[in-house]
Structures are given as C-alpha cells and as structure tokens.
Amino acid sequence: MNRLANLLGRARWSLFLALIILSACLSVFLMRGSDSSAVDIVVATIVILVVLVFIAQLLLNLAGFDPDVDERVCNLTSDPVSTALLKRWLSRSKHFRFVGGAAGFVLGVGFANGNLLTLLLSVLGGIAIGGSAAEFHSLRRSATATTSANVITRKLGDYVDRGDSVAMLAVAAIASLFAVLSAISSDVQSGSATVASVGALVVVAITFAMQRFVIARPRPALAADLRQADDLMRRLAARLGFTKPAIALSFGLLAKSVEWFGSDDTGTFVGLVLWGAALGWYIASRQSSKNLLAEVHP
Amino acid sequence: MILLVDATLPLPVYEQIREQVVRMVTAGTLEPGVRMPTIRQLASDLRLAKGTVAKAYAVLEQAQVLETRGHRGSFVLPPPKITSDVTSTVSATLSESADSYVVASRQLGVDLASAIEQLERSWKHF
C-alpha cells in the first residue's frame, strides 16, 4: 500500500498526462468516420477523461487504497503498538464499508424503482453491512496448546457511546409504535409502513447483537499498552464501524414509514426530523480525522 | 491478572482455572469486590466451552472464593484467612514454576543468558 501511495504521489502528473492522452486517443477512435469538429473531440476527450478518473478512483477505493491512513492514525496516538493496530483496523473497516456502500448503491438502482430516498437507504444499509462484515474475521491462533486471558471484565457501556444507545432505544420505541399503528390501519399502503418499521427494529436488534459480538471477541492476555490499543480498536469498531451507520439507516427506515402514514403537516414534520437524524448520524459515522479524534479524545 | 490454561495437561482445565484464581485471590492480586469476566467472555478469550468455565465458577462459588449476584455477575469474595501464608504460597509457587522452566531450558540446551532474555520477553508480552 505504501509503495502504491508513493508511486501515485510521485508520478501523479505523469499519470494524469497519460490519462489525458488515452482519453484523446479514445475519443478520436470512437468519433472516427463521423463529421465531428475539433470542439466535439475536445468535449468527448473531457468526458472520457472524467469517466476514466472516476473509474480509477472507484477501483482504488474498491482495493481499499487509503493513502491518508498513516496521517489519520498518527493524529490519534503516538504509541507505536496502538498505531499499528489502528492502522490495520481503519484500513480494513474503510475498505469493507466502501465495498458495502458501492454494492448498496448498485442494488438500490435496481430495486428502488427510481426513488432517491430508497436509494439512499440502500447505500446506508450497504455501509452498515460492510462495517459489520469487517468485524467478522478468522484470527490466527497461537501455535501452542496454551491459551491465556486477562481477568478483566469488558462491559458494553465501556465501548458503546451513550448517545448511540439512547438513539437505538428511541428508534426501537418509535418503530414498535409505528409497526403497531400501521398493522391495525386499514389503509392499503400501511403494509409498506409496517415493513419499514419492522425493518428498523431488526436493524437495531442486529446492531445490538453485533456490539456484543465485537466486545466479546476473543482476546488473549495482553500487556497493558496492547490491551488499551485493543480496547480502543473495539470502541472505534463498535461506534464508527457499524453502529452509527446502522442508526442512520434505522432513522431513514422510520422516515420512510412515516411517509406512508400520510403527507399532512405533522407527518411531514416528523419525516423531516427523522431524515435529519439519519443525515446527522451518517455524518458522524464517517471515518474522518475529526470524527476519529472525537472518539479517541472525547 | 492473567489466566493461562493448557488443555494438554492431565489436570482438568476447570481445575487449572480454579487453582489460578485461588492463587491470585490468596496473594491479593485479585482484590475482594472485583467483578470477574462473564462466563461467555472468559470462555471466548480462553477458547473453551462455556460449560467448562461455568464449572470453574461453580466450584469457586462453592469454595466461597466467588459470589454470583444474578445478572450483575460474579464478584471476588474476601479470602477467609489473611495470610501469613501468602508469602510462603507465593515463594512455593514461584519456585515450582521456575524449576519447570529451568528444566525445560536445560533440556533444550539453552544457556542462562538466553533463558533470561526469553523470560524478559515473555514478561513484556503480558
């Protein structure tokens, strides 16, 4: 990864020039035989260049290329052990989340029937699933027959953000209420509201289970510095990895559920509030330096 | 505070856990009132079946070393007798462990300096 980052850093202008030349060649090739002016060819070149850059960026992200990971981790801690561990986690989590989000986008295009908000939910769902999938991994066990453990309790409250816990409880309560109200409604479209509300409940339940899974994941006995680094990694995983995207998704599902209840003033206001909450949690879930620092040094 | 179990030893694993917890409580390194890890967590960390750890906790509870307070978890009880025995227990245990280590090192043909170096490395590991 570092070699690729160095190459791209040193040779970025050469690569860009190569892309321009390639775009120009492609546009000339594609427009051969037609009565195209020079302006047309230039426009086509620009379009092809934008597409190529987009594809290149997409492929780099799908490969988990993250040139800023060193910088972001160094801003968090100076301890070399923590640095090494966090770099691994951040790189892995970002890769999985991007792949999940991209897959969610594609599935949203296919299944959302042109509804942009449904597409957004699909992307959020993909990010949450990607963030969760990053926490499932087969670890290399020690070669010996002995196993060890620190006699220290790991509690959910030490790893999960209190605000997130409150949000999850709120989502569960609202979703239960919506599910009951829509289930007893005779409105033809209430079935969709029930599905969305139950979906939000399921997301919260799965998120809670994932939190417990991450915190209880096996850990051998470790020296204090490594133990602290591992605690930090689990805390970041449980917060930025999947909990915040999942909360954003569940708020979005509740907002969709409200849509089907009707479009009067109250319904519109409640829907806006819920979409606002979804957006807020999504922004807080991004693994930017600012968000990471806020989690590490609250 | 560390627990180390070896499934290949003749001593059952739950007995190994029981012994080490008693040692730590007697030596005072595991203080009264400290909450023990949950059975699920300890079983996961030690890669054991939950039943094995549950048995160890049950035996420790019977011996009045631990007390389970429902869903709140298991807590260390004060040892029944404070110990002029502690120092001798610690020395005896250390001596026994050191003897095992020395014998293993001699059998592998390792010199004293290398043995000490490995000891330091393992100390830092935990």
Added chain:
Amino acid sequence: MDVVESEAALVVARDETRDLGRTLDQLIPPPGSIAKRLVSGVCVVALAVALTFVNMSGWLYPRPTFGGNASSGTFLVVDQQQQWVTTSVVMPNHSSRSVRMTAIDLDASGVALVGSGVIVEPANGPTMADEASGDFAVDEVSEAMSPEEMFAPEVGSLPVTIEPGETARVFVRFRPTDCTNVVDPIGTWGVALVSLDFGDGSFPPFGRTVGLGDDPIIANGEQPQLIRADGSIINITVDGQPVDAGILTATCDALS
C-alpha cells in the same frame, strides 16, 4: 564488538517486531495485498450488479411492469341500443416473462360491470394504442374494431397469455346503475382490476389496478371521449349548448 552488538540489536528488534505482528494477528488479521482486496471488492460489486440485472430484467423473479394508468383521451364507446358503455386500458408487458391474465374486474362508483375482454397485440407491431394516440383518429379506431368485435368469444377470452413485449388492451363494459341522482366522482372515477399469474402457478398470483382516468368529458370536439359505435362523437349539451360533464352525467345523458 560494535558491529556484533548492533547486529544483535537488529535481530532483537526484528524478533520484537515479529512478536508484535504475531500478537496483532491474534486481534485483527493482517491486511491483504492490494490485488486481493481489489478482486474481492470487484467481486462483491459484480454480484450486486448481477442481482440488479436479474431483478430489473425480471429473469429470476418475474416482476412484470404494466402501464399504470389509462391515458387521458381514452375513448368511451356508447351503445345506446344495448345501454352499455365500453372503455379500454392498455397494459404493455415490460418484463422478460410471459404473464397470464386470469380475471378482469371493475371498481368504479355508480356503474356496474357488464362484461370484459382482452386483446393481445404483438410486440413491435402497430397497436391500437399507436393508432389512437396523437391526433384523435376516431375513424381508424372504429374501422379497426367495433365494441361487439372486441367481445367476440374467440378474441381474448380469459385466461390469456401476454408474452414479453406484447401489449394487452383490456376492455370493460359497464352500465350506470342510477341515472336519477347522478353524482360525478371527483378525481379518478374507477380502476380496472386485473388478476395475473405466471410461471404456471409456481409464483403467487398478483394483481394490477389501472386507473380509468379522471378527465371530465369535454364537449365541442376537444379531446372527444364519448363516441358511438359508428365513431360519431357524442356531445353533452344543455339547452343546446355544449357543456363539460363528469363521467356519470355524460354516460347517463348519452344512454338516455
């Protein structure tokens, strides 16, 4: 001695790094190579693309899409002798599966269903919808098929299969139930309810509702919608003056 000591220090440092690496491996796997990550990422997205394609084309699980609403300007053919009115809606099969239409019903206020039928038009061929769209060509429509011909037994008796790309023109024949106290509905005045299944029953049947339009009948030849079987336009008039009228007022007036 210095060289030996520094070499020994390097060895110790390398050993410690390896130990740290091994310990980290017990907490989180080491990152894979860029190539491996790229392949896994592309595979996941490719799988999503495949699922999307399979869904949108209706290949795996048929999800036929049909035209949702009758276009405004759909004509109503009045048969004053038989005292009924016939209208139609177009339902193209945009999916990649053939669909079987098993039942047709009408849900509209103030009318009762008298009969129904369906004609399947071939894919990429001229359709009655094409001929009737654009400039309202009454003559061509009336020459193409009369209301009686629409309901001939050999034409479109249910169930009927609509192949991918084909269009079904669903006809419903109705009669107003009460012309003494006519209250025209506001908005969409009714829907045609069509029952469909596919895959020889291997999937659950589903229904489609097609709105029958909510335009008032506009007189004076503008967007004429009320016609007789011979194609002549019926204008709704009050005291000799053409007026706009709702669907029930217009059909009661035309049938009187």
